[in-house]
Amino acid sequence: MPVPKSDYVSNVWRDGLFANKVVFCTGGAGTICSAQVRALVHLGANACIIGRNVEKTESVAKDMASCRPGAKVIGIGAVDVRSVKSLEDAVERCVKELGSIDFVICGAAGNFLAPISQLSANAFKAVIDIDLIGSFNTVKATLPYVRESALKYQSDGKTSNSAGTGGRYIFVSATLHYAGVPLQIHAMAAKAGVDAISSGICIEEGPRGITSNVIAPGGIADTEGLARLSMSGGSGRRTSGSPIPAGRPGYVKEISDATVYIFSDAGNYVNGSTVVVDGGAWRTMVQP
Numbered sequence: 001m002p003v004p005k006s007d008y009v010s011n012v013w014r015d016g017l018f019a020n021k022v023v024f025c026t027g028g029a030g031t032i033c034s035a036q037v038r039a040l041v042h043l044g045a046n047a048c049i050i051g052r053n054v055e056k057t058e059s060v061a062k063d064m065a066s067c068r069p070g071a072k073v074i075g076i077g078a079v080d081v082r083s084v085k086s087l088e089d090a091v092e093r094c095v096k097e098l099g100s101i102d103f104v105i106c107g108a109a110g111n112f113l114a115p116i117s118q119l120s121a122n123a124f125k126a127v128i129d130i131d132l133i134g135s136f137n138t139v140k141a142t143l144p145y146v147r148e149s150a151l152k153y154q155s156d157g158k159t160s161n162s163a164g165t166g167g168r169y170i171f172v173s174a175t176l177h178y179a180g181v182p183l184q185i186h187a188m189a190a191k192a193g194v195d196a197i198s199s200g201i202c203i204e205e206g207p208r209g210i211t212s213n214v215i216a217p218g219g220i221a222d223t224e225g226l227a228r229l230s231m232s233g234g235s236g237r238r239t240s241g242s243p244i245p246a247g248r249p250g251y252v253k254e255i256s257d258a259t260v261y262i263f264s265d266a267g268n269y270v271n272g273s274t275v276v277v278d279g280g281a282w283r284t285m286v287q288p
């Protein structure tokens with residue numbers, strides 16, 4: 001039974017919005033990224049999702065493809081974003097089978113709670129390697145195709161390209177590092193670096209028509225991230241105990257909606273930004 005579109009993306013978006021577009025997503029079998037990709041597929045895109053677990057990645061891809069007649073979704077498992085070669089092979093297969101890469105979501109991440117006293121150098125490096133170096137590797141492997149897409153779909157801002165948009169990066173980051181939280185030095189350092197990569201791409205590649213933006217989710221219900229970090233109050237950062245201004249946790253659909261906005265024609269002039277999707281929670285973080 002296909003998952004209803006309304007579970008993954010708001011009905012404000014039109015069907016076919018991303019027809020003939022291809023999204024390449026690392027960490028694409030995870031809860032947040034799979035929702036982002038599923039929304040794009042519902043709205044017309046084809047997709048290539050990358051993960052370490054072969055069975056999970058292939059099964060999520062198969063399920064995503066069932067959400068729209070004619071949708072093509074490739075799931076490539078046994079790809080570790082820490083390995084440049086395995087990423088390059090995946091990119092090559094994506095372009096060979098789907099024809100292009102128009103949108104990239106850098107979503108692969110690893111995390112756990114640990115105080116600095118129990119955080120080994122290798123543990124710190126593992127998270128930096130997955131989140132930060134993995135995002136860098138993903139950009140390196142995809143950039144030639146993303147440049148091609150940006151050139152093809154550029155818009156002058158006054159008139160929309162009737163063929164749609166392309167040449168866009170989204171990095172899935174976090175808000176942990178804005179004020180600092182306990183037990184997350186590894187993730188905070190990694191995500192601060194991820195934010196910096198996005199800013200650098202905005203500056204360097206913006207003149208070629210590429211946009212690069214960050215989505216920073218808050219505590220999103222029913223995600224592995226929330227489960228892993230629940231020991232520190234759910235989102236790993238609510239040290240003050242103050243309520244989320246929105247009065248509830250977020251849902252994956254709300255991350256998908258931000259993704260659709262950034263990749264759509266409505267997001268043409270959004271570049272180098274961070275879209276925080278956390279119900280206002282980061283505004284309540286303990287400030288110095």
Ligand code: HXC
Nearest residue numbers: 109110111112113114120122123126127174187224225235
């Ligand atoms: C302390 C730990 C640890 C823990 C692992 N390590 N877990 N140290 N506390 N709970 C240490 C290990 O002892 C080892 O150090 C080092 O980390 C590497 O561990 P490995 O298991 O060999 O690494 P690897 O198999 O590559 O696994 C990477 C991982 C793992 C990050 C450690 O948790 C993982 O694969 N996670 C992927 C899934 C995941 O985390 N999803 C959640 C994403 S959510 P030593 O010194 O012993 O060699 C997310 C949201 C962030 O990221 C933002 C939140 C709001």
